[in-house]
Amino acid sequence: MKASCHFEPIVVSKNNLLVQIPNKLTVVEAIAFKREYPQWMDKVGVKKIILDFGKTKIIDSSGVGSLVALMKSAKEKNITLQIWSVNPQVAEVFSLIGMEKVLPIISHTEPTIPISESRLVDSPPLTHPSVRSKTKRLMDIVGGLIGLTFVGVLFIPIAIAIKLDSPGPILFSQTRCGWMGKRFKIWKFRSMVTNAEALKDKIDNEAQGAFFKNENDPRITRVGRFLRKTSLDEFPQFWNVVKGEMSLVGTRPPTPDEVEKYEIPNWQRLDVRPGLSGEWQVNGRSKIKSFEDVIKLDLRYQENWSLMYDLKLIFKTIIVIFSKDSGAV
Known part of the structure; x- marks a missing residue:
């Protein structure tokens, strides 16, 4: 499967990179994500990578897999990961898999709904x-x-x-x-x-x-x-x-x-x-x-x-x- 999505990190300070995640993180985007993040971590002086999910409405298991792989790579290189701005459907997925227990999730941009307030029991995340x-x-x-x-x-x-x-x-x-x-x-x-x-x-x-x-x-x-x-x-x-x-x-x-x-x-x-x-x-x-x-x-x-x-x-x-x-x- 060809991955056409492209992620362009923004340098927000000398040691921090901000990455805007697109409106969905499914298999095509996840493949591109995993392909590109090694070069972010190889930038001289990078200590923290911030993933901005403010625009992301859909994430499936492939997206979760790309985040798990990123966490492992970042840990090996002693780089801190941080998540900003989680929308309700994505928040439900993160809560389901316990993502908030291993990665800090911070309110930043609108619309932002903390994980603890985003339980959508009657409307599970759209994967299938x-x-x-x-x-x-x-x-x-x-x-x-x-x-x-x-x-x-x-x-x-x-x-x-x-x-x-x-x-x-x-x-x-x-x-x-x-x-x-x-x-x-x-x-x-x-x-x-x-x-x-x-x-x-x-x-x-x-x-x-x-x-x-x-x-x-x-x-x-x-x-x-x-x-x-x-x-x-x-x-x-x-x-x-x-x-x-x-x-x-x-x-x-x-x-x-x-x-x-x-x-x-x-x-x-x-x-x-x-x-x-x-x-x-x-x-x-x-x-x-x-x-x-x-x-x-x-x-x-x-x-x-x-x-x-x-x-x-x-x-x-x-x-x-x-x-x-x-x-x-």
Whole structure:
């Protein structure tokens, strides 16, 4: 994707640069932003870079990704970053991801609304129409509650099987990155040994790119293989769906260390809520070993999204679960 946007910093003092962010900071602008800011930091004597968001009305996950990359580079060079003039929609995004906790956000120009006053619960930031769909959210709540009913019925036999097979907790939680990169705790029935994370570095990664996969992962328990084969290990995530952290259908929620490896265009996959199912899950998730293929499937979902498309993927998910080749590895 060609980035045509250009950022021209203004020297406001000997050691300070002011950069005017355009009316939107989405993937095209974010690519240009990341391409240009190294030369700002290389200017002799620069100690502070001020990002003026006074004109910016829209920012998506790619824009967030470019800011995260800038923060890392600035920290390496001991340059202070500061944000001015945040409009309501952008303020909502910053509040969502906790940006105000790591970067000072200062009122400067009009219109300026401090983060604490800009909670737009009924009007989430515009990244993808699925996020604003009340019908999709209703489907998630209803489907999530039905799913939790199954969890209640199956919990005791699954818990007994897990305990008899491998010592440790019944449930497994892990930090994942959701919509716009916001972190949350995902829940699953435990399908691996308890020290699986510590052993990860000793397991060969058969995938290419920013995710991990091994078809014969020795950390998976016997019961765990059955749970993955039937996707029963995913059922506790219906709680994440009910809470609004996930959707019944969306993109695969990445881990923070995966997001650390993202290029700016890869952040687009975070423009929708992550899903229990989606293109990746119903199109051979056990066989896909290229991160670029995952990205293509995630972006295809965003391009094709509709309520009927969600229902179609839910139906395909059910078929996949009951097929002999289903399940994750």
